[in-house]
Amino acid sequence: xxxxxxxxxxxxxxxxxxxxxxxxxxxxxxxxxxxxxxxxxxxxxxxxxxxxxxxxxxxxxxxxxxxxxxxxxxxxxxxxxxxxxxxxxxxxxxxxxxxxxxxxxxxxxxxxxxxxxxxxxxxxxxxxxxxxxxxxxxxxxxxxxxxxxxxxxxxxxxxxxxxxxxxxxxxxxxxxxxxxxxxxxxxxxxxxxxxxxxxxxxxxxxxxxxxxxxxxxxxxxxxxxxxxxxxxxxxxxxxxxxxxxxxxxxxxxxxxxxxxxxxxxxxxxxxxxxxxxxxxxxxxxxxxxxxxxxxxxxxxxxxxxxxxxxxxxxxxxxx
Amino acid sequence: xxxxxxxxxxxxxxxxxxxxxxxxxxxxxxxxxxxxxxxxxxxxxxxxxxxxxxxxxxxxxxxxxxxxxxxxxxxxxxxxxxxxxxxxxxxxxxxxxxxxxxxxxxxxxxxxxxxxxxxxxxxxxxxxxxxxxxxxxxxxxxxxxxxxxxxxxxxxxxxxxxxxxxxxxxxxxxxxxxxxxxxxxxxxxxxxxxxxxxxxxxxxxxx
Numbered sequence: 001x002x003x004x005x006x007x008x009x010x011x012x013x014x015x016x017x018x019x020x021x022x023x024x025x026x027x028x029x030x031x032x033x034x035x036x037x038x039x040x041x042x043x044x045x046x047x048x049x050x051x052x053x054x055x056x057x058x059x060x061x062x063x064x065x066x067x068x069x070x071x072x073x074x075x076x077x078x079x080x081x082x083x084x085x086x087x088x089x090x091x092x093x094x095x096x097x098x099x100x101x102x103x104x105x106x107x108x109x110x111x112x113x114x115x116x117x118x119x120x121x122x123x124x125x126x127x128x129x130x131x132x133x134x135x136x137x138x139x140x141x142x143x144x145x146x147x148x149x150x151x152x153x154x155x156x157x158x159x160x161x162x163x164x165x166x167x168x169x170x171x172x173x174x175x176x177x178x179x180x181x182x183x184x185x186x187x188x189x190x191x192x193x194x195x196x197x198x199x200x201x202x203x204x205x206x207x208x209x210x211x212x213x214x215x216x217x218x219x220x221x222x223x224x225x226x227x228x229x230x231x232x233x234x235x236x237x238x239x240x241x242x243x244x245x246x247x248x249x250x251x252x253x254x255x256x257x258x259x260x261x262x263x264x265x266x267x268x269x270x271x272x273x274x275x276x277x278x279x280x281x282x283x284x285x286x287x288x289x290x291x292x293x294x295x296x297x298x299x300x301x302x303x304x305x306x307x308x309x310x311x312x313x314x315x316x317x318x319x
Numbered sequence: 320x321x322x323x324x325x326x327x328x329x330x331x332x333x334x335x336x337x338x339x340x341x342x343x344x345x346x347x348x349x350x351x352x353x354x355x356x357x358x359x360x361x362x363x364x365x366x367x368x369x370x371x372x373x374x375x376x377x378x379x380x381x382x383x384x385x386x387x388x389x390x391x392x393x394x395x396x397x398x399x400x401x402x403x404x405x406x407x408x409x410x411x412x413x414x415x416x417x418x419x420x421x422x423x424x425x426x427x428x429x430x431x432x433x434x435x436x437x438x439x440x441x442x443x444x445x446x447x448x449x450x451x452x453x454x455x456x457x458x459x460x461x462x463x464x465x466x467x468x469x470x471x472x473x474x475x476x477x478x479x480x481x482x483x484x485x486x487x488x489x490x491x492x493x494x495x496x497x498x499x500x501x502x503x504x505x506x507x508x509x510x511x512x513x514x515x516x517x518x519x520x521x522x523x524x525x526x
Contacts, residue, residue, distance in 0.1 A: 148353035148500060152346055152432050197408060201400040204429050208393050237396070240349050240430040244423055292516065296345050297509040304501030311498060 030108055030115060034122045036097050040076075042089045042122055044105070049084040054109035056080065061089060062104040065096060066121070073101075099123075130261050133254075137265025143241045144273035145303070145310040150241040154273060155299055157235065164278035168271030170214075170232040172264070175242055178210040179263030182246035183256060196250075203246045211236055241266055276306060327452040334456020340433040341464030341504075342511050347431040350424050351468055352500035358481050361469030362462070363417050367410065367425055369458030371402045372434050376442040376454035378402075383443045395438045396429070403428045433457060472503055 033045040042063070054060060058075045065071070077090035095101065100123035107114050123129075143149045157167040182203050190196055215233050218226040236242060245266050249259045280302050289298050325333070338344055341351050347368075354360045375398050379386075386394050407425050410418045418425065428434070437457050442450040473479055476495030478486035493499055 146497075148497070149349050149427070151348040151352060155345065155348065197404060200404050200407065200426055200429055201397060204396050204400050205393075208396060237392075238430060238432045238435070240427045243427055243430045247423055247426055292509045292512040293505075294512075297505045297512065300501050300505030300508065304498060304505065307498040307501055 030110075031105065031118050031120050034103055034120045036095065036122060037088075039094045039097070040091050042091070042095070042101070042103065044087045044089065044103070046085050046087075046108070046110075048110055050080075050087070051109040051112065052080050052084060054107075055084075055087050060106045060108075062106070063089075063091075063101055063122075066100045066102055069102070130257055133258055134261040134265040137262050138269045138272070139310070140313045140316050142269045142273060142310055142313075143244065143266050144270060145307040146314065147244070149244050150239045150270060151303075153235050153239045154270075154277065155296065155303075157232070158274050158277040158299075159281055161275070161278045161282060164274040165271070166229050167232045167235065168267075168274045170229045171236055171239065171242075171270055172267030174207075174211055174214055174233070174236045175245065175267035175270075176260065176263045177214065178207045178242060179245050179249060179259055179266075180256070181206050181210055183249055183254070183259040186246070186250045199247065199250060200243075203243055206246075207242050208237055239270075241270060273306070277303065325449075327448070330449060330452040331456040331459060334453065334458075334460040335463050336460075338457075339460045339464055340457060341461060341468075342508055344433065344436075345508075346433040346436065347461065348504065349427065349431075351464060351504055353497070354421060354424055355465055355468035355472055355500055355503070356476070356495065356497065357473045357479075358466060358469035359417070360420060361465030363410075363414070364421060364424060365458070365462030365465040367406050368428055368431070368434070368461045369455070370406050371399065371428050372437065372458035372461075373451060373454035374402045374405075375399050375434060376437060376450040377447060379438045379442040380445055380447050380450035386443075391443065392435070392439075395435050399434055399438075400429050433461065467507065468500075468503055471507065472499065 030047050031044060032047045033043075035043060037043045056078055058078060061075060061078075063073045063075075065073070073095070074092045075089055076092045077088075079088040079090070081087065100121050102119065103122050104117065104119050106117045108116065108118065137143070141147060144151070144154050153167070153171075158164050185202060185206060186199070190198060190202060195202075211233050215226075215230065218230070245263050249262060254262060277299075281299060284298060284302070293301075334340075340346050341348070350364050354364060375395070378398050379395065403426065406428075410421075410425060437453065441453045445453070470480065472494045473481075474485065475491045476489065476493070476499070478484060478489045489495075494503065
């Protein structure tokens with residue numbers, strides 16, 4: 001168990017480093033901050049004072065969403081701040097805050113002097129974005145109750161609480177391992193060599209491989225844990241979630257930290273769903289269910305009620 | 320299990336009624352709940368699964384003598400994945416609109432338990448033609464289940480069939496919600512159970 005814990009800490013540290021590195025690269029000497037403020041508005045903060053006449057000229061600003069550089073967004077209004085250090089840019093169209101925007105500021109004039117141009121990336125707080133991916137996969141877009149994936153295993157192993165928790169934890173571990181492997185494979189091998197069409201074959205192969213790897217490692221390191229969770233490992237391959245997550249990661253071009261968060265959220269969400277369902281089904285054993293509904297039919301109806309409850313999360317936006 | 324003694328017709332009927340993948344075996348439930356909102360969706364995915372099932376059954380029954388028993392499951396998975404890639408690319412080229420609606424489910428046919436299970440139980444022990452007909456039966460059973468679900472949900476939810484207005488009003492809007500898939504499958508399973516119970520009682524009474 002101790003070994004397992006140190007592994008977890010190490011992986012967490014690696015992820016934190018990645019986040020810090022990728023979060024701090026977009027700075028320019030004279031623009032100290034540029035961030036979204038509402039759906040139509042970007043606020044720029046300069047390190048020193050800028051000339052108001054210069055700041056009012058819309059020709060000095062250029063902005064586009066990162067995925068489509070040829071579409072320049074139109075500025076409708078510019079309001080310089082009273083302290084001459086901030087500028088409010090208003091846009092005619094709504095900004096999609098989920099995408100990073102590239103902002104070009106030309107020939108910044110401070111006290112009558114031209115101090116060059118700057119290009120900055122405007123995006124949402126990165127930690128917040130990561131957190132929203134995690135919570136999104138965990139609750140808002142729960143894979144079982146709102147995307148209807150992994151149902152075979154879900155109904156098969158949710159009869160008892162102990163089984164459900166065992167399956168959930170095993171699934172979470174394998175999910176994270178295989179998602180990270182698939183991410184690396186996709187980014188560094190499939191994409192550079194234009195082998196995208198092999199996605200399905202490669203991902204399912206990697207899943208079986210990581211299941212086999214977890215099996216072998218667990219058997220050697222912790223036989224007690226293997227005895228408890230070994231039986232669920234085979235079932236993991238039959239779960240569509242484990243294939244869906246790498247496909248989603250490849251589709252959305254997530255980076256390492258984002259993929260880690262998505263797979264962790266998906267695994268935890270599956271664990272949560274299994275736990276909730278098994279709690280209800282243990283109680284159902286004692287209830288007087290009509291003969292025709294016994295077994296799977298009533299389980300489906302209970303799952304439907306859960307799904308209705310989870311619909312309440314839909315449309316929720318964090319950060 | 321030795322090689323099957325059933326006739327081809329029995330194999331097909333077995334897959335559609337007696338061992339229906341959705342209502343009797345309760346395998347591959349994800350698409351049954353997820354995208355059975357209209358009959359068209361059910362038809363498209365059903366055809367895709369039928370195709371993958373038939374072709375992978377045939378492939379495995381042809382090469383079964385060359386597969387080492389210890390690596391048979393990975394082999395099955397790879398064969399299925401290959402055929403899924405084929406149908407995925409074909410559908411993306413020929414029917415882009417329907418393909419977009421189905422989303423990720425076409426790619427997830429790889430993880431459907433029903434296909435692997437048929438390869439393990441049937442195709443690796445039988446010759447080409449019985450495997451072919453078993454594939455037709457199982458794929459057909461899945462198609463039948465998806466069409467039934469789509470029929471109920473589209474008729475009750477939107478009052479339409481295949482996109483054409485049939486009733487002129489919407490009896491139960493609830494069934495058009497994505498969540499209703501769970502309820503619909505539950506109710507239909509209960510109905511099948513009820514029919515079975517009544518049928519067995521009658522049989523007993525006759526004897």
